[in-house]
Amino acid sequence: MSDILISAAKLVLPGHQHDGQIVDMLIENGSIREIAKSITPKGKDVQVVDAKNAVVSAGFFDLNSNFGEPGLETKEDISTGTRAAAAGGFTEVAIHPNTNPALQSRSEVALVVNAAKGNLVNVYPVGSVSKKREGKELAELYDMKTVGAVAFCDGNHSVQQAGLMGRALLYAKGFDGLIISFAEDESIAGGNQMNEGVMSTYLGMKGKPNLAESLMVSRDLFLAEYNEAPIHFTTISTTESLELIKKAKAKGIQVTCDVAAHNLVFTDDEVVTFDSNYKVNPPLRTKKDVKALLKGLRDGTIDAVVSQHTPQEIEFKDVEFHIAKDGIIGFQTVLPFLLRAGLTDEEIVSKLVIGPRAVLKREVPTLTVGEPANLVVFSTTEKWVFNAASNKSKSANSPVMGQELTGKVLAVVNNNQLIENK
Structure with a gap:
């Protein structure tokens, strides 16, 4: 060059x-x-x-993104995913195990690591907590770490069994591993399509209450405290969750969290058009929640902003809202969304450069x-x-x-x- x-x-x-x-x-x-x-x-x-x-500034780092490889390359492969990431300013990305098969053992993690070599963008696999992301049996976490997994999460599946999550936290702590929690109590969320509130009532759609998230945040904070283990919450979206995390940090619990960029600029009011591109999980919340998220960014409760880049083929999005798949492509819109939300240059660098690397205990490029x-x-x-x-x-x-x-x-x-x- x-x-x-x-x-x-x-x-x-x-x-x-x-x-x-x-x-x-x-x-x-x-x-x-x-x-x-x-x-x-x-x-x-x-x-x-x-x-x-x-x-x-130093290159952006994304803690939550999705490629399709292996198995779902029609959504996104490593080549196109890294190209989109670079266009969004990301020089390093952590990809979640929402693949088929899941990133659940040495072989899948090693495949991603080897396939991504030579790119401008460094790709770091996040291994699954449980086998097949089913939440029933613990995956081989240490084996995955030895070949390049930087953390562990069941992707867009929340670990429903408290005992399994507790064992994962305790086991990962033994080799300085990090468990990432996608917080959603499925018995409360009920597979519903949007935020529960005035808009869901107006549209006649079953809503997903804030309680589905905050209840799981509360549970996992108790588990992290009990096991004296670190935990990271990804794509936090509610006022109640932020309050719980803020209190936990003040108490000395080893907890960090991030928020998706689109949850800082859109609310459930957007769903009035039934545009399935506004269908994400966690769902777009209310103006009150967005205001709380922005406050949480500025007071340090939220450590990082993520893209939650989730590519979907047209046949999964160009359909009725209630049967559409969740997710938006986010790499290239993170910066515009943060500017729309009112963040300064310094705040952008804090949440896209420094915060994400601190969560994973990685060095920030010094630019010296x-x-x-x-x-x-x-x-x-x-x-x-x-x-x-x-x-x-x-x-x-x-x-x-x-x-x-x-x-x-x-x-x-x-x-x-x-x-x-x-």
Whole structure:
């Protein structure tokens, strides 16, 4: 790869000596060679990234995304998934085990790790807690960790048996593993389609109450405390869950959590159109919940924002709302959604760069001279249209497809590779 000059970017990375300053950054052979107010490259073979009025920071990290491989490659494979991730500014992604077969043993985890080698985007498998994600028998967690699993979760299945979840927490603690909880009590949720509230009553649809989530959060917090084990809650969506987690943190329980970007900007009012692209799980909640989530981001209760990238084929989305599959493609819309929600440059970096890596105890790229370049360049003001031409995913299930969005990722650099969004 030719040398890269990132020109006139605002560097945002807490603790960096140039944090908040406008700088040029020269990258040679995949490593940062120089950072200064102005750099004149000596060689001719230099690729210039014009970052005027843009931000440069360490690459985004996604704690919750879904590829289809293995088994569901018609939704998304590793090649298209990493391409979409890069277009969204993510240089590292943790993919959940919603595959067929599930990422439930050494073989599936190793397959993903090996298939993803050589990409700009680092792919980290999240192994399943239970075999086949059925919540009945504990999977071989340690075996999966030895070949690359960074955490364990049953994906979009919540572990219903308290005893199994307790054993998983205790076992994983023994080898510094992390259990991720998708919190939903199925006996309360009832397989219903949207948030329970005024809108579900108006539309005559059975609703999924906040209690289905907060009840499971409460249970898993008790289990984590009892076993003195860390736990991470993914895609928290309710006021009550946040209050429980905030109190648990104050009490000293080892708990972290994240929120999906779309749950910060959309509410259940969107479902009035019966557009199945607004069908997600957890469902879109109320304005009160969205307000609480934004407050939780700012007061530190929520550690990270995730894409919950969930590609679906058209035959699973272009149908009646009640039979449509859950999920939206999220990689490329995380940045625009966070800007729409009112987050600053610093808050975006906190929740997409620093927070996610802290959850998994991974080092944040330092962006210092001599270190490998793992970074994103993004504009908070540039507008672009999310359509078939700009969409890098194999699927197209997004409620903002065809719309003009504000906030664009201009370039990502990692593993001695550069991808620009023209």
